[in-house]
Amino acid sequence: MKRAIDHINIEEHPKKTRRQILFADMISGLVLLLFLYTSISKLTDNELFKNVLTASPLLKPYAGIISWLIPSIEIAIAILLFIPRFRIKGLIASVILITLFTIYLLYMVAFTPNLPCSCGGVIKLLTWPQHIAFNVFFVFLSLTGIILYRRPKSLESSSPP
């Protein structure tokens, strides 16, 4: 019998487990909100996003591709987070992507702190350290979501067939 969070019907679970799944769903919603908001912001003002990317010596040669690739990946992750059966995959992808963003931010802080942020929407108003803290918070949030989704699975597998 296939046991996966994808097919969990929360009504079949004890109250505590149900709360965990609902909490994980809320986390998925928050991460979805973040990705959807920033991706739409980047797409609606793609020329500005590309301009800012070209100001970065690291990204300048690839600015044209990156200006479309990043929002596309973010929308793909948002779709994964929207569909319950793909939410773990969406959260794992978000951890990877936000970690990559954070590595880039650390590079920017270290080498070119005066450059503008190529982030979407109001997030670009954050300072570099604030942005790094923001990213770390969302990485931990996503990891918490992954753990919460996996826990009901382990509870299921420990129950008698």
Place this chain on the structure above:
Amino acid sequence: MLRYLSGIAATIIAISLVAFTSPDKKPLSTFTFHYTPATYTQPLVQTNSNWVSGSQLCGGTANKACQMEVTDTYTHLDANNNRVLNTTGNVIVIKAKTGANGTDYVPDPSTSTGISSPVDKP
């Protein structure tokens, strides 16, 4: 269906946030263009492609009006992601007059949208 609720709510909030927080379109910034040829003649000065963003050379000649600040309205990125002056649409019109000795030039701000002042810049 209950499990889609957070996704639906997040989607609605995201779209609303974008709708209400998108800033007005303002010029990104200004870009500094420098005249790069070593010789300063009227036709050369009036050729937009001789003005290059990011260059500091001014053709190796000091005390010339070889620098101008241009808003992004008048520029675009070329295929190599270099900032260049527009050739269509919002185009900078650089006008120069031949100087007194016949080989020099002075900017003509009355008919130019490019060099705004005849005052020499370093």
